[in-house]
Amino acid sequence: MELLGLIDIPLTWMLVAGCLLLIYLYGKKRNRFLSDYGIPGPTPDIYLGNLRQVVKMGVDLDNKWGQEFGDVYSVYLGGFPLIxxxxxxxxxxxxxxxxxxxxxxxxxxxNDFPLSTGIFFETGATWKRLRNIISPTFSGNKLRSMCAKIDECAVTLTKNLAHAAENEEIITTKDYFGAFTMDVIASTAFGIDIDSQNNFHNVFITQAKKVFDNNVLQSPVMSLIILFPSLQRVAKALGFSSFPKSTRKFFVSSLKEMITMRKSEPKEEQKRRIDFLQLMLDAGDNLSHQDSEDDKSQSQPPGSQNGNKAMTTDEVLGQAFLFFIAGYETTASTLNFAAYSLATNPDVQERLTKEVDTVLGKEPADYDNIGQLTYMDHVISETLRLYPVVPGLNRAVSKTTVIKGWTFPKGSFINIPLVSLQRNADIFPEPNKFNPDRWENADLHQMGYLPFGQGPRMCIGMRLAQVEMKIGLARILQKVQFDRLPDTPDELRNFTALGTLSNKCPINLKVVLR
Structure with a gap:
């Protein structure tokens, strides 16, 4: 084909050039989606969006973009428009x-089924039904009955730390806390003893770590999905999963075996169990019985679904997987940051130790006496303020909504950057300072501190996590103290940008006997 009668260009090259132009124009249009609604933000790259800047910057501790663009601004993670x-x-x-x-x-x-049936991943009416079923398993009475098991795990943790102190070892604190939280979840949720605290390479820990070490950008398929979200359907049809294949296979087979064994136990033995797995199975049985009685008393319209419908076996499996994964990482990370904060603030550690001595003495930690550890509450709150395990909370916009003059369009996603939000100097004076005293009679905005989220979808396991952290710290401080090393930084600033909040360099400390 001749162009202006001067250059003879093959038709194939003309088509290729046309396709490339269309791809370019589509990318430009995609990057205007939020700016068309008046939402400012850093300039995105074609198709990459702001992904390159986000990875390079890491966690925006200083809220640099917020200072430049205001309290509402856009960030494109590939093809995902975030506000x-x-x-x-x-x-x-x-x-x-x-x-x-x-x-x-x-x-x-x-292709994550049945792991995707966990309440964290579910949506709409299914999420609401599961929430109603699961919530009673985290009641005060249920948690009270589990404290003895948590304390047993905390005693083992303390013995291991004391042994490290006796040998003057430098320890990677996350290894100890990760094993502790895994043992707690195994015993309180499933009634099993996996003893990972005496084997940091226990298969449950190695497989759980893979979930959080699985950087999405290291996977070509996941990278493509981030750039082109519409490819999710193709990837799902081809069998691609969000989780590593070995992890998915291990947890599905292990949890199915636990559920099958539990259902085959005599009713008397099931009644004696107080773990979360049994509570979920009992809730399912009770709801199934109630549904049966309701069916006898009234007819249901065709196609209707009972809002109290019991969990299926696959849904129980999904919740079980979520308990293992979330219960392992979130609490372990918080304890890890708490140990660092105590080591770098010896005055705080001394005051907290005195409170533990006054309230507990040498007695076991239980539901009642840990409730009297007021200063420990402040220490944990301050740890979560500076180091929220989930650095950002997100929500999908299902209906275009206008709030305070801002239009949040359907198809976009909200992101609440917790790290910078909770370091807002207007809410928290000297925001980068670890200061538990700020929680004395704290008069804070309800939405200025959100480590567990807020509203109907706030973390369902919040109370269990708090009980577990307080028992763990109380037991530790009865026996040992944390000490910083010569190269321990005064402030942690080098965090990964994607996934849970984690320091790029492991936190290493010394422990010393009291």
């Missing part, structure tokens, strides 16, 4: 008042 929100009043609308328009999370829709 970062720092305004507490807007956050309140999103999490509570307009919850129905922001009820779901940003979740990759891949």
């Amino acid at each position: 970062n929100v720092h305004d507490p009043e807007i956050i309140k609308e999103i999490f509570i008042r307009d919850f129905n328009n922001f009820s779901d999370r940003l979740i990759f829709d891949l």
